[in-house]
Amino acid sequence: MKKSILTVALCVFFSGSVLADGHGSMVADARGVVKQFFGSLKGELEKGMKTGGPVTAISVCNVKAPMIAEETGKNSGWQVARTSLKLRNPANKPDDWELRVLNYFEKRKAAGEDVTKMEYSKVVSMDGKQTFRYMKAIPTAKLCLNCHGTKLKPEVARSIDELYPEDKARGYKAGDIRGAFTLQKIL
Numbered sequence: 001m002k003k004s005i006l007t008v009a010l011c012v013f014f015s016g017s018v019l020a021d022g023h024g025s026m027v028a029d030a031r032g033v034v035k036q037f038f039g040s041l042k043g044e045l046e047k048g049m050k051t052g053g054p055v056t057a058i059s060v061c062n063v064k065a066p067m068i069a070e071e072t073g074k075n076s077g078w079q080v081a082r083t084s085l086k087l088r089n090p091a092n093k094p095d096d097w098e099l100r101v102l103n104y105f106e107k108r109k110a111a112g113e114d115v116t117k118m119e120y121s122k123v124v125s126m127d128g129k130q131t132f133r134y135m136k137a138i139p140t141a142k143l144c145l146n147c148h149g150t151k152l153k154p155e156v157a158r159s160i161d162e163l164y165p166e167d168k169a170r171g172y173k174a175g176d177i178r179g180a181f182t183l184q185k186i187l
């Protein structure tokens with residue numbers, strides 16, 4: 001009984017948002033892709049940490065993250081990536097639109113909004129093509145502090161320094177916004 005009430009409530013909520021912006025199904029689709037991407041990545045990360053510790057797991061982020069992003073994208077028709085205001089890999093640099101959204105997320109966090117649910121989407125023109133863009137904030141969990149926290153193990157720090165001489169993605173605390181998933185699809 002309770003479940004059906006919840007289902008009805010959710011349907012009303014979502015159909016409301018569909019009517020409001022006309023792209024409710026795109027948002028739902030994007031959320032699904034993020035869930036899949038994050039699930040695979042976190043699974044690989046946890047496996048790497050368990051079998052070889054953080055130094056081994058670095059290669060998961062280094063090699064597997066872009067691969068998983070590409071694979072998830074290919075299967076879904078979305079272009080999928082990660083970005084941040086403080087980058088580890090310069091290749092993940094935000095474009096102007098992403099930069100504005102990342103700053104907007106920080107403002108929303110400062111105003112007390114829950115980071116785990118933070119997202120933003122908009123239809124924009126990119127190279128003359130109407131494109132649906134979606135971003136979802138990535139909260140910093142405890143696990144992440146092994147490689148993005150303030151005190152890294154010396155061997156972890158060394159390994160990251162070697163791979164990413166311009167690394168800025170340290171000094172995070174649990175609950176901070178580490179960055180965002182960023183998705184786009186031509187309409």
Ligand code: HEC
Nearest residue numbers: 054057058061062082084087088089092144147169178179
């Ligand atoms: C074992 C070390 C390690 C752990 C643990 C780790 N990361 Fe990373 N992270 C990296 C490396 C290495 C990169 C660079 C990846 C690349 O080259 O694209 C990275 C990149 C990122 C990026 C892309 C933006 C950028 O700075 O280049 C985000 C976002 C990110 N990590 C979030 C997280 C989150 C959230 C967690 C916890 C759930 C986490 N990371 C845990 C090592 C780690």
